[in-house]
Amino acid sequence: MTRSRSRTRPTEPRVDAxxxxxxxxxxRAWYRRNARDLPWRRTRDAYEILVSELMLQQTQVSRVVTRYGEFLERFPTLADVGRARPARVMAAWEGLGYYxxxxxxxxxxxxxTAGGQSPDAELPADPVELRALPGIGAYTAGAVASFAYERRAALVDTNVARVLKRVFAPTVNIKTTSGARMVWHIAESILxxxxxxxxxxxxxxxxxxxxxxxxxxxxxxxxPVRSVCRSAKPGDRVAP
Ligand code: SF4
Structure with missing residues (x-):
């Protein structure tokens, strides 16, 4: 007897609608009252969003706030980066690390931008097309699609994975491949x-x-979400 394919898949946690x-x-109600005013939240320019997302991957927000503005002053458009010598781009990144x-x-x-020759060329809005570009992973593709183009796209970085696990799937190990996949599934199902x-x-x-x-x-x-969180405890607690 052959096993059905669904039996071999990891069980995906069911999220109550x-x-x-x-x-x-x-x-969202909490965010509207408490969000920090960060420069990349004031733009829908895909290039500017991309720069912020790349910088934020390994660098603290407070440091990125300054460097982000400086980088955009030197390279106001994607074509400006495409036209520049690699050494100039590296110099503008100086101090941020992870070159x-x-x-x-x-x-x-x-x-x-064909080496800066197509100044009007834009980043794609589709996460699948974005992922085909150098250095763009699933998270960054979702971030550009959502934050620049307001696409209905999910994104999961370490912060988001931790929140979704604690709220909806406390027993899932997000460090495993199947656990990470489950968290993406949750992120997509609650959009x-x-x-x-x-x-x-x-x-x-x-x-x-x-x-x-x-x-x-x-x-x-x-x-703000403690009433629906499966890991909620009274007061604050050091995370396990
Ligand atoms: S209730 Fe606690 S564990 Fe749940 S999302 Fe909020 S802070 Fe995290």
Missing amino acids: AAARAFGRKL ARARNLHKLARQV PRTGRATWTHNQALMELGALVCTARVAHCGRC
Whole structure:
């Protein structure tokens, strides 16, 4: 007897639709009242969003705020990066570390703008097309699609994975491949209906992970989603 294919797949945690809706409502309402005013949240320019996302991958927000503005002053458009010598892009990245990000940005800019010769060329809006570009992984593709183009696209970084695990799937090990896949599945299944609401939803998820449900401490006592969270405890607690 042959086994059915579905039996060999990891079991995906079921997300209760009502809990997901309540989570989304509370999360977005909290974000509207508590969001930090960060420069990349004031733009829908795909290139500017991409620069911010690449910088934020390994660098603290406070440091990125300054360097982001400086980088955009030197390279106002993607074509400006595509036209520049690699050494100039590296110099503008100086101090941020993880230079592979700058190298990939340069490669991507050259590819999309034909070495700066197509100044109007734009980054694609489709996450699948974005992922085909140098240095763009699943998270960054979702971030550019959602934050620049207001696409209804999911995104999962370490902050988001931690929040979704704690709220919906406390027993899932997000460090395994199957656990990471489950968290992506949860992220996709709880997206709001519109791209515009998804923009707020995704920003809010990341903000909650950065300010309330942090890696070190879960501030459950002041968490806006504690009534629907499966890991909620009274007060704050050092995260396990
Ligand atoms: S209730 Fe606690 S564990 Fe749940 S999301 Fe909020 S801070 Fe994190």
